[in-house]
Amino acid sequence: MRELKDITHFYFVGIGGIGMSALARYFKSQGKQVAGYDRVATTLTNKLVVEGISLHYNDNYDYIPDGFKDPEKALVVYTPAVQQGFGEMVRFRESGIPITKRAQLLGEISKTMTCLAIAGTHGKTTTSAILAHILYASGVKMTAFLGGILEGYNTNYLHSGSDVMVVEADEFDRSFLQLDPDFAGVTAMDPDHLDIYGSAEAFEETFKEFAVLVPNDQLFINENVELDGKRVGVDHGDYYAQELSIVDGAYHFDFLTPQEVISDFSFKLPGRHNLANALLALSIAHSYGVQAEKLRSTIASFEGVERRFSYRIDSEEYVLIDDYAHHPTEIDAVYNAVKEMYPDEKYTVIFQPHLYSRTADFMEEFAISLSQFDNVGLLEIYAAREEPVHGISSGVLSTRIYAQENAPMVSSVVEKIDLVEFIKEMGSRIVLMLGAGDIGVEVTKVKEQLGS
Secondary structure, eight states: OOOGGGOOEEEEETTTSHHHHHHHHHHHHTTOEEEEEOSSOOHHHHHHHHTTOEEEOSOOGGGSOGGGGOTTTEEEEEOTTSOTTOHHHHHHHHTTOOEEEHHHHHHHHHTTSEEEEEEOSSSHHHHHHHHHHHHHHTTOOEEEEEEEEETTTTEEEEESOSSEEEEEEOOGGGGGGGOOOSEEEEOOOOOOOHHHHSSHHHHHHHHHHHHHTSOTTOEEEETTOOSSSEEEESSSSSEEEEEEEEETTEEEEEEEOSSOEEEEEEEOSOSHHHHHHHHHHHHHHHHHTOOHHHHHHHHHTOOOBTTSSEEEEESSSOEEEEEOOOSHHHHHHHHHHHHHHSTTSOEEEEEEOBOHHHHHHTHHHHHHHHTTSSEEEEOOOBOTTOOOOTTOSHHHHHHHHHTSTTOOSEEEEOOGGGHHHHHHHHTOSEEEEEESSSHHHHHHHHHHHHOO
């Protein structure tokens, strides 16, 4: 790849994706010309247009401005989700215009700054968002590429300078091996994306390859991760929380590091999994050099990430919680969090399975995790990049849930149009809507109808 400074035009295929849009915003802030394609207009693409980025929604090479077709000036960026037969991509290749994956481009950017990378099957979006907020609010000159919309900032991209880069290290398609991390955190190594890796062993081996990229003593790992690094835990480790308590819905604790104990922390995101994420981010920020008082004040002011245990309704009639959880371990974490916050309530969960392959790989684990809730409504599987798989469906998963020893009162497949009626019939005040597909759109509809 040519040096980034020599490229004037960046074209993104799939620009509306959460990771791609952050990159587009970065190059726009660097004074580059930026344009892109996506299938449909969304809130995120509309914001990009307002920010001066040219977009279109038809696969039509003729819609692309001429500057982005010049091999001497332009670079085309895509993700593995883009089919190689996609019309614009075919024309770009025929025209000899340089093409690169998003992961390779992030890798090039990571060489230009001190790179703080967060990897893990789950928790990396929240952890990287917390770390980015700590650094940004502490006055560090930094750039952050986030996999979610940061509450309080309403963006997936933060920029105050180019000393430090905070980035999610994505394990999908082994993308994180392209990075050049100076500090890194690993939140979890539960197997996922087995359609790509083939086995849990291959998945774990790739995380070990990522760990080797990080300089000695600058890899920070969750207490349950089987890698060599500085261990960070809620109850024990090289870094952990002491004197932990919950007051008015927030965690209060002292933060123990190898050098000192920093007292009087407050963190308001529910769930011990979120507390573990916060401690990992604090540990990296502390090692990087953020002062104790800044650590204390910034963690207290962190507001969260959209669709990560986000309260959409919080009233006497309903509490509606929206979360991206799409893996059994993540569902367990959400259940434990809601049980901790509302121990005496009944819970209704609406879950949209994401990918036929993931549902097939973890059918029994999904059934066990979801059976913890009192009532379960399943949307049909969100296929994303996949074709349907015979014998794998939400109906099959519902049957497996009922087969569990402590099966919920209700487990059924629900049509999107019937969600509000289903929730009302269940009679639970606490309602959770979980999944990584398009269930977020349904959350907004449910909120409007239940909140009225």
